[in-house]
Amino acid sequence: MKQKSEPATHGRPSPARTAGPILRVEDLSLYFRASVGIVRAVERVSFELERGRSLTIVGESGCGKTSLARAILRLLPRNIDTYRGRVFLNGTDVMKLSDERFRQDIRWKQMSLVSQAAMNSLNPVVKVGQQVAEPLLLDHHMSKEKAFTRAREVFQTVGIPSDFLNRYAFELSGGMRQRTILAMALVTSPSLVILDEPTSALDVLTQANIMNTLKGIKQELGLSFVLITHDIATSSELADEVLCMYAGQLVEHSKAERFYREPLHPYARKLMASVPTLRVDKKPEFITGQPPSLLNPPTGCRFAARCDKRFDRCQEEPPLFQHGDETVKCWLYENA
Amino acid sequence: MDNNTLLSVKDLRVWFELKRWGFLSAGFVRAVDGVNFELSKGQAITIVGESGSGKTSLLRTILGLTEPTGGEIVFAGRQIDWRKSSEVTWLRWQIGFVQQDPYGALPPFMNVERILREPLIINKVKPEEQRQRIREALEEVRLIPVDDFLTKFPHMLSGGQQQRLVVARALILRPMLIVADEPVSMLDASVRVEILELMRKIQRDYHLGVIYITHDLSSVRYFSERVFIMYAAKLVEKADVDDIVQNPLHPYAQALLNAIPDPEPENVAKFRDVPPGEPPNLIHPPPGCRFHPRCPHMMEGLCDEQEPPAFEPNPGHLVECWLYDPQGSHERSTTVFQTMADAKLARQEEQSAKDASQYDKP
Numbered sequence: 001m002k003q004k005s006e007p008a009t010h011g012r013p014s015p016a017r018t019a020g021p022i023l024r025v026e027d028l029s030l031y032f033r034a035s036v037g038i039v040r041a042v043e044r045v046s047f048e049l050e051r052g053r054s055l056t057i058v059g060e061s062g063c064g065k066t067s068l069a070r071a072i073l074r075l076l077p078r079n080i081d082t083y084r085g086r087v088f089l090n091g092t093d094v095m096k097l098s099d100e101r102f103r104q105d106i107r108w109k110q111m112s113l114v115s116q117a118a119m120n121s122l123n124p125v126v127k128v129g130q131q132v133a134e135p136l137l138l139d140h141h142m143s144k145e146k147a148f149t150r151a152r153e154v155f156q157t158v159g160i161p162s163d164f165l166n167r168y169a170f171e172l173s174g175g176m177r178q179r180t181i182l183a184m185a186l187v188t189s190p191s192l193v194i195l196d197e198p199t200s201a202l203d204v205l206t207q208a209n210i211m212n213t214l215k216g217i218k219q220e221l222g223l224s225f226v227l228i229t230h231d232i233a234t235s236s237e238l239a240d241e242v243l244c245m246y247a248g249q250l251v252e253h254s255k256a257e258r259f260y261r262e263p264l265h266p267y268a269r270k271l272m273a274s275v276p277t278l279r280v281d282k283k284p285e286f287i288t289g290q291p292p293s294l295l296n297p298p299t300g301c302r303f304a305a306r307c308d309k310r311f312d313r314c315q316e317e318p319p320l321f322q323h324g325d326e327t328v329k330c331w332l333y334e335n336a
Numbered sequence: 337m338d339n340n341t342l343l344s345v346k347d348l349r350v351w352f353e354l355k356r357w358g359f360l361s362a363g364f365v366r367a368v369d370g371v372n373f374e375l376s377k378g379q380a381i382t383i384v385g386e387s388g389s390g391k392t393s394l395l396r397t398i399l400g401l402t403e404p405t406g407g408e409i410v411f412a413g414r415q416i417d418w419r420k421s422s423e424v425t426w427l428r429w430q431i432g433f434v435q436q437d438p439y440g441a442l443p444p445f446m447n448v449e450r451i452l453r454e455p456l457i458i459n460k461v462k463p464e465e466q467r468q469r470i471r472e473a474l475e476e477v478r479l480i481p482v483d484d485f486l487t488k489f490p491h492m493l494s495g496g497q498q499q500r501l502v503v504a505r506a507l508i509l510r511p512m513l514i515v516a517d518e519p520v521s522m523l524d525a526s527v528r529v530e531i532l533e534l535m536r537k538i539q540r541d542y543h544l545g546v547i548y549i550t551h552d553l554s555s556v557r558y559f560s561e562r563v564f565i566m567y568a569a570k571l572v573e574k575a576d577v578d579d580i581v582q583n584p585l586h587p588y589a590q591a592l593l594n595a596i597p598d599p600e601p602e603n604v605a606k607f608r609d610v611p612p613g614e615p616p617n618l619i620h621p622p623p624g625c626r627f628h629p630r631c632p633h634m635m636e637g638l639c640d641e642q643e644p645p646a647f648e649p650n651p652g653h654l655v656e657c658w659l660y661d662p663q664g665s666h667e668r669s670t671t672v673f674q675t676m677a678d679a680k681l682a683r684q685e686e687q688s689a690k691d692a693s694q695y696d697k698p
Binding site: 216230 | 386526528533551553581596601603604608614
């Protein structure tokens with residue numbers, strides 16, 4: 001279903017049109033302390049995202065996708081061992097801000113999150129309209145009337161009839177609840193929205209519907225999205241660029257045209273080969289072995305043990321090589 | 337029914353009664369409503385449907401966990417009499433079950449050996465034979481070397497290994513039929529294919545019947561012969577895998593296939609054609625064809641009044657849709673797929689008006 005909602009720009013502060021990328025991450029690392037040692041969930045990840053484009057982060061479960069999102073949004077658990085690197089949002093280094101400043105100025109104002117299975121965490125005893133308008137009432141000190149007008153607007157943007165504001169979560173279907181969560185992320189007009197597996201709990205048709213909505217929002221509002229998913233086929237629905245992670249590290253950052261056709265990194269190639277396709281007749285393959293433990297990751301390339309292209313050089317850790325527009329962490333591209 | 341038929345399901349109905357104040361009947365949830373199919377020995381079939389379409393109720397009935405309200409199940413030539421518990425138990429023994437979530441299906445306090453021994457103890461297999469069977473099952477699912485795995489607990493295994501253990505447990509009583517409820521949906525893409533190939537191999541080696549339940553149509557084609565599409569408690573289309581993928585007939589099947597993306601960079605710019613609305617409530621399903629409120633080809637006075645029987649426009653390809661009625665005066669099937677988008681556009685305005693009035697109801 002194509003979204004025919006009105007351009008919901010009225011009442012919305014025009015996004016700061018500063019030059020340069022909307023998000024730049026430099027050497028971001030996040031280690032957790034566990035009883036058995038230190039878990040290197042995210043290790044020295046760097047990337048840039050241009051304004052109005054969308055980036056999808058793909059990888060197997062446990063490769064650090066969600067931790068990366070949480071590190072960018074600084075939504076951290078208590079057992080943090082190391083949290084360092086730099087995150088520039090709209091050109092400002094948000095890692096230098098105090099937690100309180102970050103909470104007041106950045107989180108949910110400039111970037112928001114749709115977290116995994118969030119549709120099941122709506123408050124069952126508060127009307128969804130109230131839940132969506134809440135940040136405006138509490139944080140933005142808007143009048144109730146204005147806040148609800150804005151909430152109604154956002155409901156329209158995400159494709160929910162506006163009289164649903166007065167319903168409770170249990171009166172909505174799964175797809176509608178997921179749209180409500182999306183409305184909660186959009187209500188404060190952030191310039192960047194991070195979507196963590198936004199459709200993985202939904203049925204095929206609902207999933208296609210939500211993806212249509214997201215595409216519509218991206219075109220109309222010019223928002224930037226970071227989509228995290230392990231479902232490669234769905235990820236292609238919203239990808240301008242793809243960032244592939246393996247064992248806590250970035251292994252490839254490519255344009256979508258490159259990644260879905262002919263990725264560079266051997267892991268990305270195998271990952272693409274393992275995706276079953278409906279229309280193209282090819283036999284899916286699988287990757288033998290398992291990803292390494294993040295407690296004591298191997299020195300050298302982390303994929304080497306499962307890679308069929310490994311050679312002597314792979315005992316050392318490869319740096320990120322530039323290959324045209326793409327970035328790839330593999331010795332094969334040293335001289336390319 | 338010939339000798340080769342393993343399972344035959346005839347007009348199966350599973351209704352759950354809703355109670356008001358604990359004793360008054362408040363209607364029925366028609367979870368499975370008139371399902372027919374046959375499965376031959378060594379055949380793999382897939383049932384595809386959305387959540388709430390009744391897949392799980394159908395599966396629970398085949399497993400002998402839910403008593404059907406009507407219809408019959410004939411397994412290996414024996415009609416199951418649901419009043420005799422010995423027959424239901426016999427049915428359960430003949431079927432291996434592979435659960436969706438291996439993490440939840442394996443008891444965390446038992447090691448691999450104990451998990452596999454449990455069904456053998458219950459079925460009074462001799463202790464000498466037990467050890468032998470456990471080793472065989474583990475080798476079959478390639479959890480080798482076996483001795484390394486016997487003493488491990490589920491949390492020490494990766495997701496893929498856990499799912500293999502679940503498959504081993506399903507195989508250990510040497511069933512004739514394996515029923516798998518979304519066996520790979522909790523696993524990573526890179527492991528999925530491995531598990532599905534393993535199940536395919538076991539199916540061929542042992543000449544087993546397999547019923548998969550899934551909502552992921554894209555992997556189906558490599559691992560089963562026939563596909564049944566389930567919508568609102570009915571099997572609306574039954575066909576061989578290639579027929580479904582290349583030439584889906586039922587408008588719902590067409591929409592479902594249309595909604596599944598392949599990993600292509602062009603997807604970013606495309607909006608997908610998705611039928612409006614949501615699956616119907618199974619307490620009061622719409623009269624006539626259950627897909628008619630969302631269908632782009634709805635024929636006034638036919639689809640919304642009479643339930644379509646199963647038509648067979650091509651041999652082996654059954655579809656419950658009035659579009660394929662050989663006596664019908666309407667346009668025939670071949671053009672349907674191409675015109676779906678157009679037909680939908682024409683109906684879109686009407687539909688949105690309908691939707692709006694539907695939303696008004698509290």
